[in-house]
Amino acid sequence: MHDLYLTVRSVTPAQKGWDALLRAGLDCRMLRAPRQTAPKGCGYALALAVRDGAAALRVLDRAGVRVEGVWRRLPEGGFERSGMGL
Amino acid sequence: MIYLDNAATTLQKPPGVRQAVLRAMERCANPGRGGHAAARLAEETVYRTRCLAAEYFGLEPEQICFTANATEGLNAALGSLAGTGDRVVISGLEHNAVTRCLTGLGARIVPVAAPLFSREAWLEAFDRALIPGTKAAACLHVSNVFGALLPVEEIGALCAARGIPFVVDASQSAGLLPVRPAAWQAAFVAMPGHKGLLGPQGTGLLLCRQQPRPLRFGGTGSRSVEQTMPEELPDRMEAGTLNVPGIAGLGAGLAWLRSRDPAALLAGERALLARAAEGLERLGARCYRGPGQTGVLSFRLPGLDCEEAAEAYGRRGIALRAGLHCAPLAHRTAGTLPEGTIRLSVSPMTRQPELERFLRVTGALLKKR
Structure with missing residues (x-):
């Protein structure tokens, strides 16, 4: 399940990050950030398995992609900030 | 064309x-x-x-x-x-x-x-x-x-x-x-x-x-x-x-x-320009040429207004640009104000026979003058 959402500012870093994660062999999706994870409005998220989070943050850092927030989707709906990375 | x-x-x-x-x-x-x-x-x-x-x-x-x-x-x-x-x-x-x-x-x-x-x-x-x-x-x-x-x-x-x-x-x-x-x-x-x-x-x-x-x-x-x-x-x-x-x-x-070899593209365009310049000069044109020249050749035909010459080329199916090319400062620097020049510019799609036709048309224009 892609329950970990790494948010980035806009579509270009999202594309760059998505490319880097796929090249690193990490399964992920790129999507518009849900409202709760984009408090400034309109952003993008890279969604992946929680277990891949630490590796993904390292890959994104190496690719020069700035992650704005790390969020975890809750089973009951909604998101909470994750303590991972950043 | x-x-x-x-x-x-x-x-x-x-x-x-x-x-x-x-x-x-x-x-x-x-x-x-x-x-x-x-x-x-x-x-x-x-x-x-x-x-x-x-x-x-x-x-x-x-x-x-x-x-x-x-x-x-x-x-x-x-x-x-x-x-x-x-x-x-x-x-x-x-x-x-x-x-x-x-x-x-x-x-x-x-x-x-x-x-x-x-x-x-x-x-x-x-x-x-x-x-x-x-x-x-x-x-x-x-x-x-x-x-x-x-x-x-x-x-x-x-x-x-x-x-x-x-x-x-x-x-x-x-x-x-x-x-x-x-x-x-x-x-x-x-x-x-x-x-x-x-x-x-x-x-x-x-x-x-x-x-x-x-x-x-x-x-x-x-x-x-x-x-x-x-x-x-x-x-x-x-x-x-x-x-x-x-x-x-x-x-x-x-x-x-x-997908192309950039050195070959550049060499091809420079060869085309050199051929055009040599042919034009043989016909009596004044060409502005020199080392490192890339993609563009400016010239003038003796006794012909640049804009009128470009019009004449156009009527014969050859597209060139004449005048100041939106760069009056360049013409001031080169001493080609106010008339400007005729400009010939090639691309990877330009072929040698097209230049030969251009030179034949140039010869005919100069004879007609």
Whole structure:
């Protein structure tokens, strides 16, 4: 399940990050950030398995992609900030 | 038609360009403005072109900003660096895209002059002009009128040593000569997408190695609550809906260039120009030529007005451009004001038999005179 959402500012870093994660062999999706994870409005998220989070943050850092927030989707709906990375 | 006006735009494109434009028109929605498949395809299309350009010019994808043309890029670059009363040193070959922009900004323009094809003389002229108090410098890589190649890497080194931001207009060189913003230590490099890069009209690139000031303000599909433009590139410079079909076509142009040997393309174009110049001179034309000349040849025919000659060529199915080529400063520097010149410019699609036909027509025009 892609329950970990790494948010980035806009579509270009999202594309760059998505490319880097796929090249690193990490399964992920790129999507518009849900409202709760984009408090400034309109952003993008890279969604992946929680277990891949630490590796993904390292890959994104190496690719020069700035992650704005790390969020975890809750089973009951909604998101909470994750303590991972950043 | 024999098309020899490639310095204005390359009319003949690789077939993939048209296909990419059509595909984008049929399938791509607005990138960065939705999560549906058509928006995602547009995002992917734009990003692929951005990556191709980044690889081609040795930069990161976010340093590639899409513009409508080179003029827009130059306006953004110069507007980021200079304002009223600021001293800006430029080559005496600049296009109106630079000189009118600086005039509009109220900058104090300092053009430097040198013999057209003397790299050393251009370098010395810039060396003398880049004095303390200079706010910025701008120089084209290749003259759109004369095809003269300027030593931008060396001029960039002079600017860097003196802390002066440097802008390069690569309108006539991109796609033909190596364009290396980092090696040139350039703050910005601007170029059209529709000339040597073989994309459609309405496309251009601004390569940013410094933070620019936005030229347009508006929606970027990011951080919409904030009422200032994003700091991040490329969003900072790409307010409003992008020309996705054009960008798709530009990507196809870049992909075509990447599949070719750049040295062979350059050698082929230089051989065509040399053949044209030799033939013209044999017929009595005055050609402006010299070492390093790239893509463009200016000439005059004895006893014929340049504009009338271009009209006569046009009636015989040959497309050339005459006059001042939007670069009166270049003609002043070269001593070809007020009449200007006739300009012949080639592309990778130009073929030798087309030049032979052009030379036969030239001979006939001169006989008729």
